[in-house]
Amino acid sequence: MENNTTSRKKIILSGLIPFVFVILMVSFIFGPGSEMLELGVPLPEISIEKVIFIDSEIQAVVRNTGPMPVTIVMADVNDRIQPAAVEPDGYLQRFETATVRIPYEWNVSEPYSIGITLDDGLRFEKIIESATYEISFNTDNALLFAIIGIYVGVIPVMIGLLWYPFIKKIKKQSFHFFLALTAGLLLFLAIDAIDEAIEISNENLSQIFNGNLLIFTVIALSFLGLYYAGDKLAKNSTKTTLSRNVAVALMISIGIGLHNFGEGLAIGASVGLGSIAFTSFLIVGFALHNTTEGIAIASLMSRGKMMIGMLFCLGLIAGVPAIFGTWIGGFQYSPFSIIIFLAIGAGAIFQVLVVLLKWIYDENQKTLSNASIISGFIVGIFIMYITSIVI
Amino acid sequence: MILSRSTSMLVILSLSLIMGVIFLSPNFLEAQTERKVFQTHSGAIIETSGQILDPIYSVSEVEFDPDEFLRNFEYGKISVNSEGKTIRDYTIIAEDNKIQEISPGIFYNVWTFNGTVPGPTIRATEGDIVRIQFINNGSKEHTIHFHGTHPAGMDGVFEPVGGNGGKFVYEFEAGPVGVHPYHCHVMPLEEHIIHGLYGVFIVDPKEGREKADEMVMVLNGFDTDFDTENNLYAANTIPFYYQHHPIQINTNELIRIYVVNMVEFDPINNFHLHGNLFKYYPTGTDLVPSFFTDMITFSQTERGIMEFEYDFPGKYLFHAHKVEFSEKGWVGVFLVNDNPNGEE
Structure with a gap:
């Protein structure tokens, strides 16, 4: 017993000793070694x-x-x-x-x-570039932003879901094509979000925040966190009534929801920054773009029982965050929070992408190299690229 | 025992004094609630709980006093030589390590003649011997280069004076009549000028000029962020100074201004007078005015003499009509008072 406690003490001690040296190292540079810090002239910023x-x-x-x-x-x-x-x-x-x-x-x-x-x-x-009154927070404006959010987020996703009967009737090969298409769409959305976040970071965030590193850190954290949570959800789904494809569809909806939140932020912010022409482009562009997100959810839900209520709920999960996005972007614009949200969205999409690819892989006899999958993937990316040009 | 009691009394007394000062000082009482006001261009009064940033209308003082400089002329220590000529002796010390507040809150490394930007206004009569003991207490080489007539060896170009106590004596006959700048002429020249090594040299005609309320205005600027564009402009160094400290003059009294443009970077500067026109003598070399105008444009080191009188009392603006400069500090006000002596 005594032996045990001494060995535990030894372990704790051996864990602490390097810390002591870290403290010594840091105090050296602020104490006797401070000359090292005095090189160069600090400039205010x-x-x-x-x-x-x-x-x-x-x-x-x-x-x-x-x-x-x-x-x-x-x-x-x-x-x-x-x-x-x-x-x-x-x-x-x-x-x-x-x-x-x-x-x-x-x-x-x-x-x-x-x-x-x-x-x-x-x-x-x-x-x-263009001065405009700060948008005041009142019910009229909140309502207007909500309508924009519904138009951009909810309605297009719901329209996309209308492809559900079509996808349900098609053959397995074609279904794989649509699944791969969904994956392609998502990959594009993730890259788009990162691109947007980097742009905002470069234009509006001081270098001291290391915007680009922040973006990739948040993406990694968001990916790992959601991967863990999603895995738990998928494992529990066997016990509950949720089937595996519903669980994946739910994750996709959440990922898309986070993405649409980011789009809402962009729209709200551009209204806030007074670029009217840019805003209308964003609204039309995002709306078109987002119908494809409905297809993604529909194709996952097409295997299994027809669940209209569930489909509708998933559509809401994917679409409604756009409303919150427009509110936050319009009333409380901050480049820092927008970058964080965009990065979380990108991480979420990567997680969904991994789950989806794994699913396709399992469904398709443990391979992804299949004409319908590859062509679906390419078409998915291409569709997004084309719709993004409209924005 | 008595000592310790008196000591403790002293401690208590001083403590209560300190506490009293702290509690009664207006700063302490109003620190949380105090609201300050300032004025906008349109005259609106704005209230703030914070600090006012207003070099334009809020009365403020810095180390250098443009009012004192305005009507100050240095005639030197006067003696007469064997030929009966007046000798004017001056001592001018150059420095380049001073950090001076050149606008409220803005600190800049000024290089100075006798501690100020501009340096002292040297004034002599045509034909006088001007003798200047120049001491360079700066860390770099400096000289004084006078505009005017003098021998080559007195030009302050090829005779750099070393720093940390280097000496040189400039001696020449004052001329020609007029208003001239002087400045350091060590390379890189622009650097030495923009940091403030310049001043005014006035040569009066032997017969004198008509009696007047005389003043000197050096039009200058400061590039405080070293991007080869001036951030601040002024008449006599401090931006907006004569806006919140109007220059007091009288009606029906001749005003004579010796104006020298020392602004670098910008190819032109100008002077526009409100509610009046002035006679203008370019370089002051002629006793007959060349222009009667309210607007004169200067290039680098261009200078001249302005003469005018106001008929009506009140506030009159004067400023650069290159409005950018006036909105960055080169603007002032003449406050014309009724002449106490009546019509002269």
């Missing part, structure tokens, strides 16, 4: 994360994204100095934010550059 246009005033939300504290001392609009105020105050620790209020009689849909100058005279600017 701020990011103007958001610019809000309200009645007779422009507001800039500024974050200190540099290596040292900074003081905001001056504001300008279009490179012309303006009387302004900074709340709560101009001294910003690392990562701290402040709001600079610039009273200004701005004009709707004109471009503006907003400049912020620090105490050492460095000026940082953000260009707004």
Whole structure:
């Protein structure tokens, strides 16, 4: 017994000893070895994360994204100095934010550059392509966004589901074609989400957040988390009434739902950023695009019993998140949260893709190299590419 | 025992004093609730719970006082030589390590003659001997190059003066009549000028000029982020200073301004006067005005003398009509008061 406790102590000790050295290593560089850190000249940096246009005033939300504290001392609009105020105050620790209020009689849909100058005279600017009133949160706007969300998310998915009777009647080979087509669609959606997230990260997120690494980290976490949860669901499905294809269809619906949430964010945000023409393109494009998502769910549900209610529910799971997306994107735009949501969506789709491919593989005598599967996959990607051009 | 009691009394007394100061100080009481106000371009009053960032209308002071510089002329230490000529002795010290607040909250490494940007306004009469003991206390080489007439060896170009105490004596006869800039002429020249090594040299005609309320305006700018574009512009260094500190003048009194344009990067600068026109003497070399106008454009180191009088009291703007410059600080106000002596 005594032997046991001493050996356990030894294990704990051996686990702790490297930590002691880590502490020593870190304290060395801040203590006697601090000269190593003093090489080079640190430069202050701020990011103007958001610019809000309200009645007779422009507001800039500024974050200190540099290596040292900074003081905001001056504001300008279009490179012309303006009387302004900074709340709560101009001294910003690392990562701290402040709001600079610039009273200004701005004009709707004109471009503006907003400049912020620090105490050492460095000026940082953000260009707004088209000024527009910040969307106020009220029932009218919430309703409008909900309608857009339904139009973009729910209705197209439901239309896609109408292919259910057609897919149900076709032969096994053709069915595999449709399954592979679904996989192709999903792969495209995932790549599309990553692409979108990287673009937003590059344009709107300070480098200090390592946007691109953040995206891939979140994708990995989302994939692993959902893979684990999905596996549990599939195993339990044998015990419950859910059959395997319903379980997979449910996972696909959730994945597509997350994706549509991201699309809703994009639409809400572009309304928020005032790009009207771009928004209408997004709405039409996404709506067309999303009918294909209905096909994906329908093809999985086509094997097994006809369950209209379940089909409808899956359609809602896939479509309704678009409504929440438009709300969040429109009322609480933040590049950071949009990137996170897009990355979660991409991870979810990869997980669904893996499950789906495994299913096709099992159904098809443990192989994927089959003319109908390969052609389905290619056609799926191609359809998405074509519809994405419309956006 | 008595000592310790008195010590403890002292401690209690000072403690209560400190507490009293803390609690009674307006900052402490109002820290949470205090709301400040500032004015917009359109005159609207805006309230804020934060800090005001307003170099334009909010009265503010920095280390350099443009009001003091405006009417200050350095005539030097005067003596007469054997030929009966007036000698004006000056000492000018160059430095290049000063960090100065050049607009509220904005700090910039200025290079200075006698500690300020612009350097002192040197004033002599035509024919006087100007003798300048130049001491370079900077870390780089510097010189003084005067515009005007002088021997080659006094030109401040081929005689760089080493830093950390290097010395040189510039000596020449003041001329020609007019207003001239002086500046450091060490390469890279632009760098030495934009950091502030310049000033004004006025040569008066022997017969003098008509009595007037005289002032100096150096039009300058600062590129605080080193992108070869000026971030701030001003008359006499501090942006918007004469907007919130209007220059007080009187009706029916001759005003004479010695204007020198030292702005770099931008090919032109200009001066527009409101509610009035001025006589303009380019370079001040002629005693007959060349123009009667309200708008004069300058290229680099172009300068001249303006003369005008206001008939009506009130506030009159003066500014660069290259409006970008005025919206970045080169703007001011003349506050014309009724002449206490009546019509002159």
